Amino acid sequence: MARYRGPKTKIARKFGEPIFGPDKVLEKKNYPPGMHGQSGRRRKKSEYGIQLKEKQKAKYTYGILEKQFSNLFKKASASKGVTGEVLLQLLESRLDNVVFRLGLAASRPAARQLVTHKHIMVNGELVNIPSYQLRPGDIISVREKSKSLEVISDSLTSHRYNKYAWLEWDGAQMSGKFLNRPEREEIPENIKEQLIVELYSK
Known part of the structure; x- marks a missing residue:
């Protein structure tokens, strides 16, 4: 199955977090990539953009592609419990x-x-x-x-x-x-799962 094999530091800088593990470059350049990264002169993100970014962060963190992620979300939605928490539990399992x-x-x-x-x-x-x-x-x-x-x-x-x-x-x-399956407070990943739920609810 296809996997993301591109530059990992660039993606980590995009999210401002070491989602692929410790990264010395990220420690030195803790700002987004691109010509406006350091200046912070970037267009304000829409609500949709923020939600989409959170979903992308979860996908990169756990290393899965769109179709798999979508299927997991459907499974979480059909399960008992809070959808966002169940989604993270499925990823952790x-x-x-x-x-x-x-x-x-x-x-x-x-x-x-x-x-x-x-x-x-x-x-x-x-x-x-x-x-x-x-x-x-x-x-x-x-x-x-x-x-x-x-x-x-x-x-x-x-x-x-x-x-x-x-x-x-x-x-x-x-x-x-x-x-x-872990409780939400036991999962160390910095993912705002509610934003993902809101994205799929549109």
Whole structure:
């Protein structure tokens, strides 16, 4: 499936946030790209423009394309609960995102690659679909032959794993458990999901 492979720093500067991870260039140039970026002389954004920007930020953050995002929103709309919160919960429940959250990969694109290259198992079965939706109780583990992979050990030793209330990590087994879908306050991403809901409601 097609993925965004363009300049990531430019996109991060557009949103003013390190949505692809730590970025030294963004730290130095914390203003939008383009000739008017530093001066701030940009046209005032419309309500639609603000809502669209928030949706784009969510798409880039989780690394998914328009059709997938739209399908997730429809699923969230049909579910019980607050649509915006359910949408973020569905994004957080993706296999590639959880692999990233567990610290097995340094970024979501790296996590997606681990999944597509068949290094990750769910409940003892190989799963190579990054968008696979995890359910409470699912066990995510590294395939036995892949446990010595340098990219995984480097990510784990650099202590990228932060403890999240909805995940449980077993370092000895190199496996994690998806306990439940996270509550909104537990999701660290700076996304105003209500703006996305308003955009799709038009």
